[in-house]
Amino acid sequence: MTAISPRRPSGPITNTLTTGQLPRFVEWYTLAGAAAVSAVIQLLAGFSITGWLVLTAVLYLVALAILSSVVENRRKALDRVVRGLVTVAFLLALIPLVSTVLTVVTNGIGVINWDFITQTTGSVFDPDTLEVTTQVGALQAIVGTLIITGIAALMSIPIGILTAIYLVEYAQPKHWMARTVTFLVDVMTGIPSIVAGLFAFSLFSLIVGPKAFSGFSASVALSVLMIPIVVRSCEEMLRLVSNELREASYALGVSKFLTIVKVVLPTAIAGIITGVMLSIARVIGETAPIFMAASFTDNFNANPFEGPMQTLPVMAYVGYKFPSQDIDASNASAWGAALLLVILVIILNLIARIVAKVFAPKGAR
Numbered sequence: 001m002t003a004i005s006p007r008r009p010s011g012p013i014t015n016t017l018t019t020g021q022l023p024r025f026v027e028w029y030t031l032a033g034a035a036a037v038s039a040v041i042q043l044l045a046g047f048s049i050t051g052w053l054v055l056t057a058v059l060y061l062v063a064l065a066i067l068s069s070v071v072e073n074r075r076k077a078l079d080r081v082v083r084g085l086v087t088v089a090f091l092l093a094l095i096p097l098v099s100t101v102l103t104v105v106t107n108g109i110g111v112i113n114w115d116f117i118t119q120t121t122g123s124v125f126d127p128d129t130l131e132v133t134t135q136v137g138a139l140q141a142i143v144g145t146l147i148i149t150g151i152a153a154l155m156s157i158p159i160g161i162l163t164a165i166y167l168v169e170y171a172q173p174k175h176w177m178a179r180t181v182t183f184l185v186d187v188m189t190g191i192p193s194i195v196a197g198l199f200a201f202s203l204f205s206l207i208v209g210p211k212a213f214s215g216f217s218a219s220v221a222l223s224v225l226m227i228p229i230v231v232r233s234c235e236e237m238l239r240l241v242s243n244e245l246r247e248a249s250y251a252l253g254v255s256k257f258l259t260i261v262k263v264v265l266p267t268a269i270a271g272i273i274t275g276v277m278l279s280i281a282r283v284i285g286e287t288a289p290i291f292m293a294a295s296f297t298d299n300f301n302a303n304p305f306e307g308p309m310q311t312l313p314v315m316a317y318v319g320y321k322f323p324s325q326d327i328d329a330s331n332a333s334a335w336g337a338a339l340l341l342v343i344l345v346i347i348l349n350l351i352a353r354i355v356a357k358v359f360a361p362k363g364a365r
């Protein structure tokens with residue numbers, strides 16, 4: 001029998017997946033050209049920043065798709081267009097964040113100084129001019145924020161971590177207790193913050209009477225919001241720990257409790273700390289529950305069990321909603337409190353990164 005060999009193409013062999021390649025910086029060139037053309041069209045039709053950005057994005061995607069289809073192939077053209085859409089969506093998501101940060105920094109940077117951080121808000125009488133001026137300070141709000149958030153974290157973090165350990169390590173998935181806890185955590189995740197504040201205020205009103213404003217009451221409200229976040233984040237981190245590590249520990253005769261403490265938790269510590277810091281960042285900027293449970297005051301109060309307390313988000317809200325006779329001073333205190341809150345959240349996140357890096361397993365560094 002004669003073997004029939006397949007016919008080879010007479011021309012040169014080409015790979016349709018690698019034929020044609022646009023220049024390296026063609027995307028930047030295309031973007032610059034689209035921006036220029038969009039600017040010309042906007043100048044002729046009436047310039048608008050929003051219209052210029054939208055038209056630039058559309059022209060960029062269309063031009064890039066045409067160039068890639070002609071020079072490369074349909075697959076690469078589709079890939080470039082999808083990457084362009086993802087980039088545009090990312091930039092659109094950054095616009096409100098960058099705008100908010102720039103607005104807060106621009107309006108608050110001139111307010112923050114050492115006196116603003118170390119003094120409380122109050123009236124100052126000048127005996128020489130006989131004038132009464134408003135002294136703007138945020139000490140009472142800084143202390144109140146740290147105390148209320150700290151107490152809430154002390155209550156929420158152990159409960160959340162222990163609940164996550166129970167759900168992952170001990171509970172059977174179909175057991176009624178596990179299903180009940182999971183259901184309650186899901187319900188608590190969707191509770192509006194104002195409801196948590198009303199719950200704390202109502203609870204302490206029944207216990208101590210109508211004047212139930214206190215920092216501890218606000219901490220209870222924040223803990224209601226923190227617990228489900230801690231549970232969910234820690235649960236996911238614990239589930240990511242390989243079962244082979246647990247089985248190896250059991251094979252060496254280590255008990256379940258020590259396996260969790262010595263193997264599971266150290267392996268997932270970086271993710272657990274990240275989840276805890278996310279929960280703190282989630283509640284440290286809450287205004288409604290603290291306003292309901294702790295009210296507000298310009299007086300310095302470091303006792304969380306007696307009297308109203310001030311926090312930075314409430315100070316920013318009150319400065320705009322209920323300004324004093326010196327409206328400019330109230331607005332300045334509001335912007336200063338907002339910028340201090342942003343700085344505080346950034347510091348807490350940096351601390352969480354450092355702690356997670358220090359305590360993470362050596363193989364994960």
